[in-house]
Amino acid sequence: MVNELVQSLAEADQSAFLFLNSFHNSFWDFFMTAYTGKFIWIPMYASILFVLFRNYHWKTVLFCLIAIALTITFADQVCATLIRPIVERPRPANLSSPIADLVYIVNGHRGGSYGFPSCHASNSFGLAFFLILLFRKQWLSLFICCWAIVNCYTRIYLGLHYPGDLLVGMLVGCIGASIMYGLLRVVSKENFTKARNTETISYVGLITILGIIIYAFIKA
Numbered sequence: 001m002v003n004e005l006v007q008s009l010a011e012a013d014q015s016a017f018l019f020l021n022s023f024h025n026s027f028w029d030f031f032m033t034a035y036t037g038k039f040i041w042i043p044m045y046a047s048i049l050f051v052l053f054r055n056y057h058w059k060t061v062l063f064c065l066i067a068i069a070l071t072i073t074f075a076d077q078v079c080a081t082l083i084r085p086i087v088e089r090p091r092p093a094n095l096s097s098p099i100a101d102l103v104y105i106v107n108g109h110r111g112g113s114y115g116f117p118s119c120h121a122s123n124s125f126g127l128a129f130f131l132i133l134l135f136r137k138q139w140l141s142l143f144i145c146c147w148a149i150v151n152c153y154t155r156i157y158l159g160l161h162y163p164g165d166l167l168v169g170m171l172v173g174c175i176g177a178s179i180m181y182g183l184l185r186v187v188s189k190e191n192f193t194k195a196r197n198t199e200t201i202s203y204v205g206l207i208t209i210l211g212i213i214i215y216a217f218i219k220a
Contacts, residue, residue, distance in 0.1 A: 013164040014099055017092055020156045020163065021104050028157065029106045031216035036120070036154035040208060047204040048131070055195045060188050064134070067184040071130050074176035075122035079169055084114045091115035093159035105159040118161045121169030122176075124148040130177035131201070134184075136193045143202040
């Protein structure tokens, strides 16, 4: 009974992946490749640091940075070190995957061996959920949540993760963010909801996305 349920879920996951992976053209190839990069978001990460320093004492900022670092570390290690070696689920584009020949990939990139759960999704949602809990600003929460969702979809588009990989990664990231935010509140005793200038993070993020769009149009 359990094996049948797992098999059904795996088949549904594969079907959902193949559907979501099928929407592609040259513009989206460049857009998704750029969007999923690590260094492209350095300006947005810097804006987070700017907002923290604009609102809090340096010791509080230090606590926040430690909490964010621990959130990312928790998310990354739980996925990569704890779960992946146990589950050993090949990435969709991995040549050992049963659907490898059906997967659309970009620039021949197939990723590593295993993809469950997604560290990319875990890290993205870990950061996003931490900021949502930290600042509790409606527009920032909406932007950063959309940012993380698109970040997750890039992994499907590029053939590197199943939707199930992403959902579990998202859950791990949110759990890590909740734990570290709780510890931060205990240590700092700060009321972070009164922070100002949080819209700066959204503005810098949107400008970055606009830059990615322009880049993709030019390259396509």
